[in-house]
Amino acid sequence: MFFLLPYGSDRQNSQFPAMTYALIAGNVIVYLCLLPLGQEAVVSQFGLSPSHASVMYILTSMFVHATPSHLIWNMLFLWLFGPNIEDVLGRVRYVILYLASGFMAAIMHSFITTMFIPAYSDIPLVGASGAIAGLLGFFLVRFYWTEIKIFWCIPFRCGTFTISALFGLGVWFLQQFVGGLLCVMGQTYDDAPNLFFQVAHVILPEEVGYWSHIGGIIFGVTVSYALGMLFQGTKEHRMADAQKSLDQGTTWHAAEHYCAILECEPDNAEVHAHLARTYALQQDADLAVAHYQKCIELFLNEKDHDKVISAFVELRSFYRYARVGLQSEFQIARQMGEMGRYELALQLYKEIIVEYPDAPEAEVSYMKAGDIYLHKLNNPKEAASFYQRFLKEYTSSSWRMLVIRSLAEAQHKARINLPS
16 A cells, blocks of 8 residues: 655744644644534534535534544644745734635535535535645645655555655645546446546545635635735745855856846845845956945835845955945944944045045034044044044034034043144
8 A cells, every 4th residue: 555644844934833733723622522423413513515505604614524534634734834824924814814715615615516516515515624725725836846745655665755845736736626527527436437437436535525625725826826925935946046056156046046036026135135245256346236235225225224234344345445325325334333333434434534525424424433433432532633624624514513512522531732
């Protein structure tokens, strides 16, 4: 006997999947509480019969399971695929997707059954598989490149292998579609003389709610597309491939991935930063500096000060005298001063004074540099030098009286006198 069991994937979560475990716990608790009633009573009382479907029965059927193996198999798939989706959607939207998938799966099952398979319209449907199928459809679009780990076993031999989610879930969807199509065609496996249907009896048992699964997965795929998850998944895949290429030293391949992302998302600061670093490693100074300038501009707009400083320091580590523009440099200097990186702030203020002597930012840079020397670095002599140069350069400045007071304080601390 050949046995396959999915048991994990190569994707890590960034948060604890609380709602996934809550849903698993809820299904298990409901099963245990209803166990004394017996399987037949539970299915008939809480299952969804297509001939008299209602919202109440749709909801109850989603949390009722017929047998222990039915429950365990569904919960295995919820445990395996649910956390990744909860990670990207957040807990509230994840639960909404789960419940909505269950409803859409039940509606699809009821519609197809009453319209094309009326003989089955009084057979109750139970289980969370319709809702889980919606999650699988979402997973198929968002995480199509994820590697699923599979345990296999045949008599006296066992092992593991991996397959992509696109292939594995694609095969599963095809299996559901074929099973559903056979049900619509009205074939009875037991009585069918055709060898194909006799094999189908083993692979695709009649008691499975195929159209529930089909409805769920179509809904999950649709929602995932509507939320732009295909691009998010492709971007994540490209970012991973780009990093792998960098680790292997193929920077040109990494640059191709980053450029492809920017074609769809031109204002992605993180990608500009990665691409700038890649071009710097390729020793393409013009492109590297251009992308560093862009990512710094975007990080400034996002008010992400830590990343602004990080990108600028990285730029200067590659190109010591690279410029990113007066406004950007002035804002970076102020942020460095506020973050306690006084030496770097002073370096930028001095560059602004030299490079842009007629700009208002140069006027403020004299004062800011003097204040850092006076109040942060305890160097009143150097502070007095900047204040004096300010008074000499800007004779009609509105800041003049403030600078005179600062100069007096610096001179007092340094015990020096104004030159005659």
